[in-house]
Amino acid sequence: MKVLAVDTSSIVATVAILEDDKLIGEYVLNHKKTHSQKLMPIISEIMLSAELKASDIDVFAVAIGPGSFTGLRIGVATVKGLAHAVNRPVVGISTLDGLAYNMPFCRHIICPIMDARRRQVYNALYRWVDDDLMIIEAPRALALEQLIQELKEKNEKVVFTGDGVEAFKDMLSAGLGDLCAFAPASVRMQKASSIAQLALRKALRGETESYLTLAPFYLRKSQAEREYEQRCCGKSQ
The missing domain is CATH 3.30.420.40 (ATPase, nucleotide binding domain)
Structure with missing residues:
Protein backbone atom coordinates (compact mmCIF):
# COMPACT_ATOMS: atom_id res chain seq x y z
CA MET A 1 0.00 0.00 0.00
CA THR A 95 -0.45 16.95 14.25
CA LEU A 96 0.34 16.12 17.88
CA ASP A 97 0.12 12.38 17.19
CA GLY A 98 2.68 12.86 14.44
CA LEU A 99 5.07 14.79 16.68
CA ALA A 100 4.88 12.10 19.35
CA TYR A 101 5.46 9.39 16.75
CA ASN A 102 8.77 11.07 15.90
CA MET A 103 10.08 9.66 19.20
CA PRO A 104 9.72 5.88 18.99
CA PHE A 105 10.04 3.87 22.17
CA CYS A 106 10.76 6.81 24.46
CA ARG A 107 10.47 5.45 28.00
CA HIS A 108 8.90 8.59 29.43
CA ILE A 109 5.69 10.55 28.91
CA ILE A 110 5.85 12.44 25.61
CA CYS A 111 4.28 15.90 25.49
CA PRO A 112 4.19 17.64 22.10
CA ILE A 113 3.52 21.35 22.49
CA MET A 114 2.73 23.95 19.85
CA ASP A 115 2.46 27.66 20.53
CA ALA A 116 -1.25 28.55 20.45
CA ARG A 117 -0.59 32.21 21.36
CA ARG A 118 -2.14 34.06 24.30
CA ARG A 119 0.11 32.02 26.68
CA GLN A 120 -1.60 28.80 25.63
CA VAL A 121 -0.20 25.65 24.06
CA TYR A 122 -1.77 22.95 21.95
CA ASN A 123 -0.69 19.74 23.62
CA ALA A 124 -1.42 16.10 24.35
CA LEU A 125 0.25 13.37 26.40
CA TYR A 126 1.46 10.03 25.08
CA ARG A 127 3.29 6.92 26.20
CA TRP A 128 4.80 4.07 24.21
CA VAL A 129 3.50 0.66 25.31
CA ASP A 130 5.48 -2.01 23.49
CA ASP A 131 5.29 -0.80 19.87
CA ASP A 132 2.03 1.13 20.24
CA LEU A 133 1.77 4.86 20.90
CA MET A 134 -0.93 5.29 23.54
CA ILE A 135 -2.76 8.56 24.17
CA ILE A 136 -2.84 9.56 27.85
CA GLU A 137 -4.47 12.95 27.31
CA ALA A 138 -6.17 13.82 24.02
CA PRO A 139 -5.25 17.01 22.13
CA ARG A 140 -6.35 20.21 23.87
CA ALA A 141 -5.43 23.88 24.25
CA LEU A 142 -4.27 24.74 27.76
CA ALA A 143 -2.68 27.65 29.54
CA LEU A 144 0.99 26.79 30.01
CA GLU A 145 0.68 27.21 33.77
CA GLN A 146 -2.18 24.71 33.84
CA LEU A 147 -0.14 22.17 31.88
CA ILE A 148 2.84 22.57 34.20
CA GLN A 149 0.64 22.04 37.27
CA GLU A 150 -0.94 18.94 35.73
CA LEU A 151 2.46 17.43 34.98
CA LYS A 152 3.76 18.26 38.45
CA GLU A 153 0.93 16.22 39.91
CA LYS A 154 1.83 13.24 37.72
CA ASN A 155 5.37 13.36 39.15
CA GLU A 156 6.85 11.53 36.15
CA LYS A 157 9.58 12.40 33.71
CA VAL A 158 8.18 14.20 30.64
CA VAL A 159 9.92 14.74 27.31
CA PHE A 160 8.72 17.82 25.42
CA THR A 161 8.77 18.13 21.65
CA GLY A 162 7.26 20.45 19.02
CA ASP A 163 7.77 24.10 18.12
CA GLY A 164 6.53 25.21 21.54
CA VAL A 165 9.77 24.01 23.11
CA GLU A 166 11.71 26.96 21.74
CA ALA A 167 9.16 29.46 23.03
CA PHE A 168 8.54 27.94 26.47
CA LYS A 169 11.67 25.96 27.37
CA ASP A 170 12.71 28.31 30.18
CA MET A 171 9.25 28.35 31.78
CA LEU A 172 8.95 24.56 31.57
CA SER A 173 12.39 24.07 33.11
CA ALA A 174 11.61 26.51 35.92
CA GLY A 175 8.24 24.91 36.62
CA LEU A 176 9.17 21.23 36.37
CA GLY A 177 12.88 21.07 37.14
CA ASP A 178 14.30 17.56 36.81
CA LEU A 179 10.91 16.19 35.71
CA CYS A 180 11.31 17.66 32.23
CA ALA A 181 13.56 16.92 29.29
CA PHE A 182 13.53 18.20 25.71
CA ALA A 183 13.71 16.31 22.45
CA PRO A 184 16.60 17.16 20.10
CA ALA A 185 15.80 19.87 17.57
CA SER A 186 16.00 17.33 14.74
CA VAL A 187 12.87 15.51 15.94
CA ARG A 188 10.94 18.53 17.24
CA MET A 189 9.68 19.54 13.80
Whole structure:
Protein backbone atom coordinates (compact mmCIF):
# COMPACT_ATOMS: atom_id res chain seq x y z
CA MET A 1 0.00 0.00 0.00
CA LYS A 2 1.39 3.38 -1.02
CA VAL A 3 0.66 6.40 1.17
CA LEU A 4 1.40 10.03 0.32
CA ALA A 5 1.35 12.23 3.43
CA VAL A 6 1.46 16.00 3.91
CA ASP A 7 1.97 18.18 6.99
CA THR A 8 1.64 21.97 6.74
CA SER A 9 0.51 22.64 10.30
CA SER A 10 3.50 24.90 11.08
CA ILE A 11 6.15 26.85 9.16
CA VAL A 12 7.56 23.47 8.10
CA ALA A 13 6.22 21.97 4.88
CA THR A 14 6.83 18.24 4.68
CA VAL A 15 5.74 15.52 2.26
CA ALA A 16 6.50 11.79 2.36
CA ILE A 17 5.72 8.66 0.37
CA LEU A 18 5.52 5.31 2.14
CA GLU A 19 5.10 1.88 0.58
CA ASP A 20 4.00 -0.55 3.28
CA ASP A 21 6.69 -0.12 5.96
CA LYS A 22 9.30 1.27 3.56
CA LEU A 23 9.91 5.01 3.32
CA ILE A 24 10.29 5.82 -0.39
CA GLY A 25 11.10 9.48 0.11
CA GLU A 26 10.58 12.49 2.36
CA TYR A 27 10.91 16.21 1.76
CA VAL A 28 11.15 18.68 4.65
CA LEU A 29 11.39 22.43 4.04
CA ASN A 30 11.73 24.76 7.02
CA HIS A 31 11.84 28.12 5.28
CA LYS A 32 9.95 31.39 5.14
CA LYS A 33 8.04 30.76 1.92
CA THR A 34 4.30 30.28 2.34
CA HIS A 35 2.76 26.83 1.96
CA SER A 36 0.71 28.05 -0.99
CA GLN A 37 4.01 28.72 -2.79
CA LYS A 38 5.94 25.60 -1.87
CA LEU A 39 3.60 22.67 -1.23
CA MET A 40 2.63 21.66 -4.78
CA PRO A 41 6.21 22.01 -6.11
CA ILE A 42 7.40 19.74 -3.28
CA ILE A 43 4.71 17.15 -4.06
CA SER A 44 5.52 17.28 -7.77
CA GLU A 45 9.24 16.89 -7.11
CA ILE A 46 8.92 13.92 -4.74
CA MET A 47 6.46 12.17 -7.06
CA LEU A 48 8.80 12.69 -10.01
CA SER A 49 11.81 11.43 -8.05
CA ALA A 50 9.86 8.35 -6.93
CA GLU A 51 8.65 7.76 -10.51
CA LEU A 52 5.04 7.76 -9.36
CA LYS A 53 1.77 9.30 -10.56
CA ALA A 54 -1.12 10.34 -8.33
CA SER A 55 -3.03 7.27 -9.53
CA ASP A 56 -0.27 5.05 -8.05
CA ILE A 57 -1.07 6.27 -4.54
CA ASP A 58 -3.54 4.13 -2.57
CA VAL A 59 -4.20 6.50 0.33
CA PHE A 60 -3.60 10.22 0.84
CA ALA A 61 -2.90 11.43 4.38
CA VAL A 62 -2.63 14.84 5.98
CA ALA A 63 -2.02 16.40 9.38
CA ILE A 64 -5.39 17.95 10.21
CA GLY A 65 -4.34 19.95 13.27
CA PRO A 66 -4.00 21.62 15.59
CA GLY A 67 -1.67 24.22 14.16
CA SER A 68 -1.63 27.24 11.89
CA PHE A 69 -5.17 27.75 10.62
CA THR A 70 -3.96 28.88 7.20
CA GLY A 71 -1.41 26.08 6.94
CA LEU A 72 -3.98 23.45 7.87
CA ARG A 73 -6.46 24.73 5.30
CA ILE A 74 -3.82 24.60 2.56
CA GLY A 75 -2.71 21.07 3.45
CA VAL A 76 -6.22 19.69 3.77
CA ALA A 77 -7.43 21.37 0.56
CA THR A 78 -4.43 20.04 -1.36
CA VAL A 79 -4.96 16.46 -0.19
CA LYS A 80 -8.69 16.68 -0.89
CA GLY A 81 -7.93 17.81 -4.43
CA LEU A 82 -5.39 15.05 -5.05
CA ALA A 83 -7.68 12.36 -3.66
CA HIS A 84 -10.64 13.66 -5.63
CA ALA A 85 -8.68 13.64 -8.89
CA VAL A 86 -7.90 9.90 -8.63
CA ASN A 87 -10.82 8.82 -6.41
CA ARG A 88 -8.74 7.61 -3.46
CA PRO A 89 -9.54 7.50 0.27
CA VAL A 90 -7.92 9.84 2.76
CA VAL A 91 -6.78 9.68 6.38
CA GLY A 92 -6.55 12.66 8.71
CA ILE A 93 -3.95 12.48 11.50
CA SER A 94 -3.52 14.74 14.52
CA THR A 95 -0.45 16.95 14.25
CA LEU A 96 0.34 16.12 17.88
CA ASP A 97 0.12 12.38 17.19
CA GLY A 98 2.68 12.86 14.44
CA LEU A 99 5.07 14.79 16.68
CA ALA A 100 4.88 12.10 19.35
CA TYR A 101 5.46 9.39 16.75
CA ASN A 102 8.77 11.07 15.90
CA MET A 103 10.08 9.66 19.20
CA PRO A 104 9.72 5.88 18.99
CA PHE A 105 10.04 3.87 22.17
CA CYS A 106 10.76 6.81 24.46
CA ARG A 107 10.47 5.45 28.00
CA HIS A 108 8.90 8.59 29.43
CA ILE A 109 5.69 10.55 28.91
CA ILE A 110 5.85 12.44 25.61
CA CYS A 111 4.28 15.90 25.49
CA PRO A 112 4.19 17.64 22.10
CA ILE A 113 3.52 21.35 22.49
CA MET A 114 2.73 23.95 19.85
CA ASP A 115 2.46 27.66 20.53
CA ALA A 116 -1.25 28.55 20.45
CA ARG A 117 -0.59 32.21 21.36
CA ARG A 118 -2.14 34.06 24.30
CA ARG A 119 0.11 32.02 26.68
CA GLN A 120 -1.60 28.80 25.63
CA VAL A 121 -0.20 25.65 24.06
CA TYR A 122 -1.77 22.95 21.95
CA ASN A 123 -0.69 19.74 23.62
CA ALA A 124 -1.42 16.10 24.35
CA LEU A 125 0.25 13.37 26.40
CA TYR A 126 1.46 10.03 25.08
CA ARG A 127 3.29 6.92 26.20
CA TRP A 128 4.80 4.07 24.21
CA VAL A 129 3.50 0.66 25.31
CA ASP A 130 5.48 -2.01 23.49
CA ASP A 131 5.29 -0.80 19.87
CA ASP A 132 2.03 1.13 20.24
CA LEU A 133 1.77 4.86 20.90
CA MET A 134 -0.93 5.29 23.54
CA ILE A 135 -2.76 8.56 24.17
CA ILE A 136 -2.84 9.56 27.85
CA GLU A 137 -4.47 12.95 27.31
CA ALA A 138 -6.17 13.82 24.02
CA PRO A 139 -5.25 17.01 22.13
CA ARG A 140 -6.35 20.21 23.87
CA ALA A 141 -5.43 23.88 24.25
CA LEU A 142 -4.27 24.74 27.76
CA ALA A 143 -2.68 27.65 29.54
CA LEU A 144 0.99 26.79 30.01
CA GLU A 145 0.68 27.21 33.77
CA GLN A 146 -2.18 24.71 33.84
CA LEU A 147 -0.14 22.17 31.88
CA ILE A 148 2.84 22.57 34.20
CA GLN A 149 0.64 22.04 37.27
CA GLU A 150 -0.94 18.94 35.73
CA LEU A 151 2.46 17.43 34.98
CA LYS A 152 3.76 18.26 38.45
CA GLU A 153 0.93 16.22 39.91
CA LYS A 154 1.83 13.24 37.72
CA ASN A 155 5.37 13.36 39.15
CA GLU A 156 6.85 11.53 36.15
CA LYS A 157 9.58 12.40 33.71
CA VAL A 158 8.18 14.20 30.64
CA VAL A 159 9.92 14.74 27.31
CA PHE A 160 8.72 17.82 25.42
CA THR A 161 8.77 18.13 21.65
CA GLY A 162 7.26 20.45 19.02
CA ASP A 163 7.77 24.10 18.12
CA GLY A 164 6.53 25.21 21.54
CA VAL A 165 9.77 24.01 23.11
CA GLU A 166 11.71 26.96 21.74
CA ALA A 167 9.16 29.46 23.03
CA PHE A 168 8.54 27.94 26.47
CA LYS A 169 11.67 25.96 27.37
CA ASP A 170 12.71 28.31 30.18
CA MET A 171 9.25 28.35 31.78
CA LEU A 172 8.95 24.56 31.57
CA SER A 173 12.39 24.07 33.11
CA ALA A 174 11.61 26.51 35.92
CA GLY A 175 8.24 24.91 36.62
CA LEU A 176 9.17 21.23 36.37
CA GLY A 177 12.88 21.07 37.14
CA ASP A 178 14.30 17.56 36.81
CA LEU A 179 10.91 16.19 35.71
CA CYS A 180 11.31 17.66 32.23
CA ALA A 181 13.56 16.92 29.29
CA PHE A 182 13.53 18.20 25.71
CA ALA A 183 13.71 16.31 22.45
CA PRO A 184 16.60 17.16 20.10
CA ALA A 185 15.80 19.87 17.57
CA SER A 186 16.00 17.33 14.74
CA VAL A 187 12.87 15.51 15.94
CA ARG A 188 10.94 18.53 17.24
CA MET A 189 9.68 19.54 13.80
CA GLN A 190 6.82 17.93 11.91
CA LYS A 191 7.70 14.97 9.68
CA ALA A 192 5.35 13.67 7.02
CA SER A 193 6.91 10.22 7.38
CA SER A 194 5.34 9.95 10.85
CA ILE A 195 1.97 11.09 9.47
CA ALA A 196 2.31 8.45 6.73
CA GLN A 197 3.10 5.64 9.18
CA LEU A 198 0.16 6.51 11.42
CA ALA A 199 -2.10 6.77 8.37
CA LEU A 200 -0.93 3.38 7.10
CA ARG A 201 -1.89 1.77 10.40
CA LYS A 202 -5.35 3.33 10.21
CA ALA A 203 -5.80 2.39 6.56
CA LEU A 204 -4.92 -1.25 7.26
CA ARG A 205 -7.67 -1.24 9.90
CA GLY A 206 -10.10 0.17 7.35
CA GLU A 207 -10.21 3.58 9.07
CA THR A 208 -10.19 5.81 6.00
CA GLU A 209 -12.69 8.43 4.88
CA SER A 210 -13.83 10.22 1.75
CA TYR A 211 -12.16 13.44 0.67
CA LEU A 212 -15.65 14.95 0.94
CA THR A 213 -15.67 14.67 4.74
CA LEU A 214 -12.01 15.50 5.44
CA ALA A 215 -11.71 18.71 7.48
CA PRO A 216 -9.15 20.53 9.63
CA PHE A 217 -9.19 20.04 13.41
CA TYR A 218 -8.56 23.52 14.79
CA LEU A 219 -9.15 22.81 18.52
CA ARG A 220 -10.32 26.38 19.04
CA LYS A 221 -11.90 29.23 17.10
CA SER A 222 -9.79 31.73 15.21
CA GLN A 223 -9.24 35.26 16.51
CA ALA A 224 -11.53 36.60 13.77
CA GLU A 225 -14.32 34.21 14.77
CA ARG A 226 -13.99 35.14 18.45
CA GLU A 227 -14.10 38.86 17.65
CA TYR A 228 -17.13 38.38 15.40
CA GLU A 229 -19.00 36.51 18.14
CA GLN A 230 -18.13 39.21 20.66
CA ARG A 231 -19.52 41.89 18.33
CA CYS A 232 -22.68 39.86 17.73
CA CYS A 233 -23.19 39.26 21.44
CA GLY A 234 -22.69 42.95 22.13
CA LYS A 235 -25.33 43.91 19.57
CA SER A 236 -27.86 41.44 20.95
CA GLN A 237 -27.63 42.77 24.49
